[in-house]
Amino acid sequence: MEQYKEIFADPAKLEAKLKEDWAKIDTTGEGVTYKQLMEVYQKMSKAMGFPENKQPTQEDNEKIKKLIDPEGTGKVKFEGFFNLVKAGAEQLKAAGKA
Numbered sequence: 821m822e823q824y825k826e827i828f829a830d831p832a833k834l835e836a837k838l839k840e841d842w843a844k845i846d847t848t849g850e851g852v853t854y855k856q857l858m859e860v861y862q863k864m865s866k867a868m869g870f871p872e873n874k875q876p877t878q879e880d881n882e883k884i885k886k887l888i889d890p891e892g893t894g895k896v897k898f899e900g901f902f903n904l905v906k907a908g909a910e911q912l913k914a915a916g917k918a
Contacts, residue, residue, distance in 0.1 A: 828913075834909075838898075838902055838905055845860050845901070846898070851893070852895065854889065856896075861904060884904065887903050888903060
């Protein structure tokens with residue numbers, strides 16, 4: 821996780837890295853489903869050394885869906901992915917883990 825602290829500390833670096841990662845996730849440019857995004861997000865979190873999260877509750881899922889797909893289209897675009905990662909990083913900072 822140490823290697824990612826520099827990226828999370830610099831919003832421009834974070835956005836550039838996430839755009840690079842997003843291009844690998846959303847290969848069609850049409851967005852991805854919530855399920856696809858959460859699978860990728862969990863893999864990324866594990867690879868970065870973040871602690872494993874408990875399974876989200878239905879309430880957690882609804883909050884996450886509103887964050888990543890505010891229009892309710894069923895497809896997540898880069899902005900939603902960025903919001904999800906940014907919110908996760910902010911939670912870690914608040915907990916003193918990042």
